[in-house]
Amino acid sequence: MEERQISKAVIKRLPRYYRYLGEMLNNGVERISSGELSTKMQVTASQIRQDLNNFGGFGQQGYGYNVKFLYDEIGKILGVDKKHPMIIIGGGNFGHALANYDFEKNGFITKAIFDVRPSLVGTDVRGIPVLMMDELEDFVAREHIEIAVLTLPKDRVAETADRLVRCGIKALWNFAHLDLKVPDDVVVENVHLVDSLMQLSYRISSYENEHKKEEV
Amino acid sequence: MEERQISKAVIKRLPRYYRYLGEMLNNGVERISSGELSTKMQVTASQIRQDLNNFGGFGQQGYGYNVKFLYDEIGKILGVDKKHPMIIIGGGNFGHALANYDFEKNGFITKAIFDVRPSLVGTDVRGIPVLMMDELEDFVAREHIEIAVLTLPKDRVAETADRLVRCGIKALWNFAHLDLKVPDDVVVENVHLVDSLMQLSYRISSYENEHKKEEV
DNA sequence: TAGATTGTTAATCGATTAACAATC
DNA sequence: TAGATTGTTAATCGATTAACAATC
Numbered sequence: 001m002e003e004r005q006i007s008k009a010v011i012k013r014l015p016r017y018y019r020y021l022g023e024m025l026n027n028g029v030e031r032i033s034s035g036e037l038s039t040k041m042q043v044t045a046s047q048i049r050q051d052l053n054n055f056g057g058f059g060q061q062g063y064g065y066n067v068k069f070l071y072d073e074i075g076k077i078l079g080v081d082k083k084h085p086m087i088i089i090g091g092g093n094f095g096h097a098l099a100n101y102d103f104e105k106n107g108f109i110t111k112a113i114f115d116v117r118p119s120l121v122g123t124d125v126r127g128i129p130v131l132m133m134d135e136l137e138d139f140v141a142r143e144h145i146e147i148a149v150l151t152l153p154k155d156r157v158a159e160t161a162d163r164l165v166r167c168g169i170k171a172l173w174n175f176a177h178l179d180l181k182v183p184d185d186v187v188v189e190n191v192h193l194v195d196s197l198m199q200l201s202y203r204i205s206s207y208e209n210e211h212k213k214e215e216v
Numbered sequence: 217m218e219e220r221q222i223s224k225a226v227i228k229r230l231p232r233y234y235r236y237l238g239e240m241l242n243n244g245v246e247r248i249s250s251g252e253l254s255t256k257m258q259v260t261a262s263q264i265r266q267d268l269n270n271f272g273g274f275g276q277q278g279y280g281y282n283v284k285f286l287y288d289e290i291g292k293i294l295g296v297d298k299k300h301p302m303i304i305i306g307g308g309n310f311g312h313a314l315a316n317y318d319f320e321k322n323g324f325i326t327k328a329i330f331d332v333r334p335s336l337v338g339t340d341v342r343g344i345p346v347l348m349m350d351e352l353e354d355f356v357a358r359e360h361i362e363i364a365v366l367t368l369p370k371d372r373v374a375e376t377a378d379r380l381v382r383c384g385i386k387a388l389w390n391f392a393h394l395d396l397k398v399p400d401d402v403v404v405e406n407v408h409l410v411d412s413l414m415q416l417s418y419r420i421s422s423y424e425n426e427h428k429k430e431e432v
Numbered sequence: 433t434a435g436a437t438t439g440t441t442a443a444t445c446g447a448t449t450a451a452c453a454a455t456c
Numbered sequence: 457t458a459g460a461t462t463g464t465t466a467a468t469c470g471a472t473t474a475a476c477a478a479t480c
Contacts, residue, residue, distance in 0.1 A: 009471070011418055015411035019393065033437060045437095046473050053439060061438040062480040079417040093316045097309035101409070108413055146420065171420050173413065177235065187423060189416040191409065193317070195231035197324055197389065200405040201295040202227055204362065204387050207403060225447070249461060261461095262449050269463060277462040278456040437480085444473070451466075456459105 010051050014078055016041065017051070021071040033064035080106045085145045089160055090152035091115035091130050094175060098149060099125040111143050140167040149173045226267050230294055232257065233267070237287040249280035296322040301361045305376055306368035307331035307346050310391060314365060315341040327359050356383040365389045 020041055024032060038045035052058050052065075058073055059065040075081050084107050088095045091113045099110055113130045120130045131139060139145070148164045150157055150172055157176040164172065171187040174180055177195075180188050236257055240248060254261035268274050268281075274289055275281040291297050300323050304311045307329045315326055329346045336346045347355060355361070364380045366373055366388055373392040380388065387403040390396055393411075396404050 079421040093313035205295040
């Protein structure tokens with residue numbers, strides 16, 4: 001049971017490795033050394049080897065890593081080799097945009113969009129039906145939904161999250177600007193756009209401050 | 217010039233402090249101690265005090281922190297006390313959704329949406345005009361645009377980023393799944409949704425693996 | 433075999449937490 | 457003044473980088 005806990009920092013880097021390897025694969029690259037990869041990705045070769053060795057020895061001394069093999073292995077680690085049935089809660093602009101996004105190729109399949117507005121009954125996005133919230137419980141159970149994407153108004157998020165948890169949902173991808181409280185066995189991943197924008201703005205100001213003195 | 221470099225980890229936490237303080241302010245809370253805040257936010261009081269002291273002594277021994285004062289100070293640090301003129305490049309679903317988002321209250325003012333599709337000429341989102349890409353250079357200069365939001369197809373992002381850099385843009389908020397190469401004086405903040413979703417999926421699998429053995 | 437490059441241990445660096453003197 | 461709580465230094469913990477023996 002006690003596989004040593006992988007640090008968050010490592011997990012965060014995996015999708016980026018996966019992306020770079022995918023591109024190499026497309027370009028017909030067969031093998032890569034940690035050294036070359038480190039140059040491409042602007043990280044240290046040491047870090048790449050350490051990160052990968054958390055999960056097993058994927059390389060070979062004197063050769064490096066086979067791109068296809070490593071790509072697939074990281075895919076398995078990330079779980080993108082499996083299908084993840086998903087629903088979007090909130091049929092507004094953002095929910096719409098996400099429904100149009102091509103997450104399928106990584107295994108994330110959007111099965112429905114849920115909303116409360118009766119005007120949306122019978123509509124669909126790319127064939128993904130918009131359903132009313134009173135169908136939620138049945139649908140989640142029937143379609144074995146794993147992930148719910150929360151793109152609804154802030155004041156309705158908390159109750160909706162609770163409701164989803166009661167349905168047995170495994171994971172919440174939360175776009176609302178608010179920290180959710182859920183049981184330990186439910187995974188929450190936040191996308192706080194405002195936070196991201198604020199970090200951007202901090203970095204603009206801090207860059208300006210650093211360079212103010214130089215232009216006398 | 218050499219104000220000691222603030223670590224990325226600290227910057228990442230600031231917007232969250234800002235949000236919690238904003239809520240307290242709305243609820244009429246006047247003062248808060250690092251201890252109380254630590255309970256609310258689920259971080260250590262030590263960390264809060266360390267984080268804040270990177271920027272100055274905002275508190276008072278025996279009293280704690282004045283909520284309004286601290287809120288304003290963090291706002292200044294993040295630069296949300298200033299106006300940041302912004303444009304969105306890409307009038308698709310995502311660009312649309314972002315144009316509808318209420319970033320104004322934090323100082324981020326969307327001035328225009330740019331696209332290449334002639335069918336969008338003359339349209340607008342909440343009064344924000346959709347303009348054609350050939351007007352880009354003039355508009356950025358005239359309106360002193362600081363931030364460009366990149367929500368366009370992957371294959372056109374790199375050239376567009378270059379073009380924006382040549383216009384003298386200060387910051388790119390990049391939603392494309394791709395690492396941008398820009399000069400040192402241009403700030404890039406990435407929102408890689410696919411990466412976020414993959415981390416979510418990793419955590420689902422890893423939770424399942426950890427608990428597999430228990431259900432014999 | 434010789435050269436290359438991994439896997440892994442050890443050293444360094446940085447971030448978080450604990451402790452406490454300063455002070456309101 | 458006594459109590460509370462900060463600001464700040466010191467201790468701990470974890471993550472990154474360097475080094476190198478193992479091995480393909």
